[in-house]
Amino acid sequence: MKKSIYVIDDDEIYQRIIKKLVARADVFQQASFYMNARKALHDLNFTNSEMPSVILLDINMPVMDGWQFLKELEKSFPNLYTQTKIFIVSSSIAYSDKEKINEFPMLSGFLSKPLSVEKLREIGEYIK
Amino acid sequence: MAHTIENPTSSNAKRRPLLIGFLAFLLLLLAGFFMLWQRYQILLDDRQSEMSAIIDVAEQNIDQSLKYSYSAALSLALQIDEDGDIENFDEVAPQLVDNNPNIDAIQIVPGGVITKVYPLEENKDALNYNILKDSTRNGEAFKAIERKQMFFAGPLELKQGGLAIVGRLPVFKKNEFWGFVAVLIEFDNLIDQSGLEELAGDQYHFQFSKINPLTKKEEFFLKKDHKLDKSYSEELVLPDGGWKIYIIPVDPQKAFYTLIPVAIMILVISGAIGWIIYNTLKQPAKLQQLVKEQAGELAKSELHFRTIFNQAAIGMARVDSKSGMILEANKKFQDLLGYSEEELKQKDYKVISHPDDLSENTQLMQKLSRDEIREYSLEKRLQRSDGRLIWVRINVSPLWEVGEEVSSHIALVEDISARILVKQKLIDNENRFRSLVENSNEIILIVDDLNNVKYYSPSLAKISKYEEIDFAANGVLYYTHPDDHDLLRLKVEKAYQNPGTPITDIILRVKNAENNWFWVNATLTNMLKVDNVNGFVVNLRDITGKKEAEMNLVKSYELVMEQNKRLLNFAYIVSHNLRSHSSNMSSILELYDTEESQEEKDSYVKLLNKVSRNLDQSLHDLNEVVSINTNLDIKAEVINVAEFVDQALDVLSLQIKTKDAKIIKDLPVDMQVNFNAAYMESVLLNFLTNALRYSHPQRTPVIELRGYKEEDNWILEIRDNGIGIDLDKHGEKVFGLYKTFSERKDARGVGLFITKNQINAMGGTVKIESKPEVGTSFKVRFK
Numbered sequence: 001m002k003k004s005i006y007v008i009d010d011d012e013i014y015q016r017i018i019k020k021l022v023a024r025a026d027v028f029q030q031a032s033f034y035m036n037a038r039k040a041l042h043d044l045n046f047t048n049s050e051m052p053s054v055i056l057l058d059i060n061m062p063v064m065d066g067w068q069f070l071k072e073l074e075k076s077f078p079n080l081y082t083q084t085k086i087f088i089v090s091s092s093i094a095y096s097d098k099e100k101i102n103e104f105p106m107l108s109g110f111l112s113k114p115l116s117v118e119k120l121r122e123i124g125e126y127i128k
Numbered sequence: 129m130a131h132t133i134e135n136p137t138s139s140n141a142k143r144r145p146l147l148i149g150f151l152a153f154l155l156l157l158l159a160g161f162f163m164l165w166q167r168y169q170i171l172l173d174d175r176q177s178e179m180s181a182i183i184d185v186a187e188q189n190i191d192q193s194l195k196y197s198y199s200a201a202l203s204l205a206l207q208i209d210e211d212g213d214i215e216n217f218d219e220v221a222p223q224l225v226d227n228n229p230n231i232d233a234i235q236i237v238p239g240g241v242i243t244k245v246y247p248l249e250e251n252k253d254a255l256n257y258n259i260l261k262d263s264t265r266n267g268e269a270f271k272a273i274e275r276k277q278m279f280f281a282g283p284l285e286l287k288q289g290g291l292a293i294v295g296r297l298p299v300f301k302k303n304e305f306w307g308f309v310a311v312l313i314e315f316d317n318l319i320d321q322s323g324l325e326e327l328a329g330d331q332y333h334f335q336f337s338k339i340n341p342l343t344k345k346e347e348f349f350l351k352k353d354h355k356l357d358k359s360y361s362e363e364l365v366l367p368d369g370g371w372k373i374y375i376i377p378v379d380p381q382k383a384f385y386t387l388i389p390v391a392i393m394i395l396v397i398s399g400a401i402g403w404i405i406y407n408t409l410k411q412p413a414k415l416q417q418l419v420k421e422q423a424g425e426l427a428k429s430e431l432h433f434r435t436i437f438n439q440a441a442i443g444m445a446r447v448d449s450k451s452g453m454i455l456e457a458n459k460k461f462q463d464l465l466g467y468s469e470e471e472l473k474q475k476d477y478k479v480i481s482h483p484d485d486l487s488e489n490t491q492l493m494q495k496l497s498r499d500e501i502r503e504y505s506l507e508k509r510l511q512r513s514d515g516r517l518i519w520v521r522i523n524v525s526p527l528w529e530v531g532e533e534v535s536s537h538i539a540l541v542e543d544i545s546a547r548i549l550v551k552q553k554l555i556d557n558e559n560r561f562r563s564l565v566e567n568s569n570e571i572i573l574i575v576d577d578l579n580n581v582k583y584y585s586p587s588l589a590k591i592s593k594y595e596e597i598d599f600a601a602n603g604v605l606y607y608t609h610p611d612d613h614d615l616l617r618l619k620v621e622k623a624y625q626n627p628g629t630p631i632t633d634i635i636l637r638v639k640n641a642e643n644n645w646f647w648v649n650a651t652l653t654n655m656l657k658v659d660n661v662n663g664f665v666v667n668l669r670d671i672t673g674k675k676e677a678e679m680n681l682v683k684s685y686e687l688v689m690e691q692n693k694r695l696l697n698f699a700y701i702v703s704h705n706l707r708s709h710s711s712n713m714s715s716i717l718e719l720y721d722t723e724e725s726q727e728e729k730d731s732y733v734k735l736l737n738k739v740s741r742n743l744d745q746s747l748h749d750l751n752e753v754v755s756i757n758t759n760l761d762i763k764a765e766v767i768n769v770a771e772f773v774d775q776a777l778d779v780l781s782l783q784i785k786t787k788d789a790k791i792i793k794d795l796p797v798d799m800q801v802n803f804n805a806a807y808m809e810s811v812l813l814n815f816l817t818n819a820l821r822y823s824h825p826q827r828t829p830v831i832e833l834r835g836y837k838e839e840d841n842w843i844l845e846i847r848d849n850g851i852g853i854d855l856d857k858h859g860e861k862v863f864g865l866y867k868t869f870s871e872r873k874d875a876r877g878v879g880l881f882i883t884k885n886q887i888n889a890m891g892g893t894v895k896i897e898s899k900p901e902v903g904t905s906f907k908v909r910f911k
Contacts, residue, residue: 011708013739017715024722060704062868062875068857091707113711116718 004030009058027124037069055086081106149406160394171383179375182327183364189322193230197311200224201297205309221246232314238307253288283315291315335374443541452476466513482509519548571668593641609637623654647675709743749878756885770795776812789829799835801910807886814883819848847905853898
């Protein structure tokens with residue numbers, strides 16, 4: 001099965017890094033990178049491609065933050081979690097954000113920055 | 129003092145009346161018997177006299193008889209002639225005998241031979257009997273011859289029979305004895321004629337005796353069997369015959385016997401009188417005994433009194449009522465005052481009394497002296513020997529009877545210092561509590577179960593402005609805030625159920641006289657059953673100030689909590705921000721290490737440089753934020769807002785020109801606020817920059833600046849017609865740190881956060897109103 005990944009994060013530098021890491025990990029046949037959640041949502045809704053196997057999602061973003069993105073996504077894809085593992089990726093997490101995680105029980109986990117090649121491969125193994 | 133009681137030998141006292149009584153008895157008895165004896169003697173004398181009288185009469189009668197016999201014999205003798213013949217014997221003799229009852233027979237006895245006799249018949253046996261020749265009888269015949277006088281012989285047993293007395297008259301012829309003329313008197317006849325039988329009656333016996341001339345023995349002729357007790361007899365001696373007549377009482381003891389009842393009576397009377405005397409004498413002895421016993425009792429009670437006086441646990445003093453000098457004082461009294469009895473005895477009670485108490489004491493004493501009162505008691509102070517004052521209660525009773533002369537009185541003295549002290553303490557306490565109640569800031573009410581206010585403390589007017597309060601008219605609830613009615617009902621119910629237990633901390637609002645609500649902390653105590661209270665005690669403490677402080681505190685607490693939360697969030701956000709840089713760095717460095725291509729490696733260095741700049745920017749922002757929150761002594765000064773606005777517009781003039789923005793100012797010249805100048809600069813720049821930056825691309829930006837007053841506070845309103853912000857979505861997040869809402873790359877989410885913090889630090893507030901595509905308005909309220 002083809003493994004695909006979406007990375008949504010507004011940090012420009014992080015984007016550069018994660019692209020490199022995904023390339024090096026070499027577990028995902030397809031990877032999409034978004035600095036704007038709204039754009040990602042739009043692509044998911046309106047492109048005919050399959051749902052990605054993994055979404056790495058940042059929380060603190062302008063215009064649409066991670067939570068707003070998740071809510072919108074759940075509306076569009078009620079069975080989202082059966083095919084897509086979504087991980088929250090952040091450098092640290094505020095108390096209020098921790099509570100928020102509990103509102104989305106289907107999330108597959110929380111990953112702390114910095115990510116590494118090994119971590120990405122582990123995720124790749126995890127999704128099979 | 130030793131008081132001994134003389135105890136008399138009671139036996140003497142008892143014996144004396146007995147002796148006297150007995151002596152009296154004896155004396156009376158003696159006297160009685162003496163009288164009786166005299167009486168007895170008189171009786172005996174009387175009897176003797178009677179007997180003598182009887183004897184006299186008998187003697188006279190016998191003498192008469194004998195005289196008649198003599199005359200008869202003489203008459204016959206005269207008939208005898210010289211020759212010794214008697215011619216007319218038969219004539220004379222019957223005359224003599226028959227006419228003379230005393231004579232029973234008459235004889236002519238010449239030469240001692242009985243020759244003639246009359247009455248012959250009865251006496252013929254005597255004829256020719258020669259009496260001189262009969263030796264048994266001749267003695268008396270011879271005696272008559274010798275004496276030449278008539279002599280009565282006998283009583284003799286006559287030859288012819290019978291017992292008779294023979295009177296023989298010797299007849300001499302020519303001085304020669306011729307013979308006798310004899311007269312016979314029958315013995316019975318003689319006794320008859322003597323009248324003895326009649327005289328003696330049944331009272332006396334009599335006896336007739338004669339000394340026998342031959343035997344010389346006394347012979348008795350009456351055949352009566354009576355002992356002749358001569359001690360009771362009276363005798364009559366008849367010389368003519370040598371007879372003796374005895375008279376003897378029939379009952380010689382009769383006199384004695386008749387006196388026996390009298391004797392008995394005397395005995396009884398003496399006994400009675402003796403007894404009476406004994407008793408009479410005993411009475412004084414008894415009385416004396418009684419007196420002595422009572423004296424003993426008196427001495428005893430005196431001793432008791434003495435003992436009580438000396439040993440009493442209460443002070444006692446006897447005081448001269450006129451002079452006031454203490455006469456006696458007991459031990460307790462001495463101890464009370466610390467003086468010895470000798471010292472006390474020289475003192476006037478007035479000297480040891482407190483001068484302030486004297487006038488009352490003196491008045492009472494005068495009343496006592498005038499017998500207007502019979503006792504009095506008084507609480508007063510006495511001065512001890514050491515100068516200390518003690519409170520005593522004295523009870524004074526006079527020792528004189530009403531109407532008697534004033535003498536002395538007894539004063540009972542009780543130390544009541546402790547009680548007075550306690551009482552004084554109580555009064556002090558009462559005063560203290562009263563002043564506490566009256567001066568306290570608490571309203572204290574006593575309300576009975578009918579809502580009558582029985583007491584209210586002066587603080588009522590002070591705190592509630594009510595001059596008086598009447599729950600009965602309006603009801604308690606009238607004065608209570610409607611929201612607190614349920615609470616009050618609940619607490620009143622609780623107070624009813626728990627008498628005596630204060631129901632505390634009833635926090636409610638009550639209405640004052642000016643119709644303003646104020647907060648009170650009420651305590652309700654059910655003392656309906658407690659005497660002198662009989663109501664609910666209500667304490668109302670005005671806690672409006674406290675309540676306000678509390679509410680402020682709550683506000684502050686909320687504020688602090690809010691701030692704390694914010695700070696916590698801030699810390700996370702900051703850490704997140706910093707960590708994002710550090711994680712980027714570490715990732716870049718890792719990539720750099722494993723990268724072989726030099727070109728790639730160079731790009732990583734460039735990237736690292738970028739991260740470094742970002743980090744620097746973050747730290748700069750952070751420094752600014754922290755400085756606002758930590759710089760507490762930042763100075764505020766009076767600032768003219770319009771001036772600062774002009775300065776800020778001046779700074780931004782280039783951007784305004786570029787954007788072709790229109791600025792509208794409506795700021796009063798007198799708009800002066802207390803603010804830090806640098807903050808004011810920063811705040812204005814931030815708002816104006818935002819207004820310019822987020823201007824609507826299709827519109828000419830219009831920025832309005834307006835100043836006005838709202839409830840004494842200056843308001844600065846900055847309104848733009850920019851792109852606006854969806855507050856429904858982002859809400860209060862607009863002022864959050866690192867919150868960005870646009871896709872602009874230069875938005876860091878720091879400006880508004882800092883602005884809000886600066887305004888808050890100066891005591892102001894800021895509010896946002898915004899609609900997407902319409903515009904945004906910030907309202908700053910200055911303190």
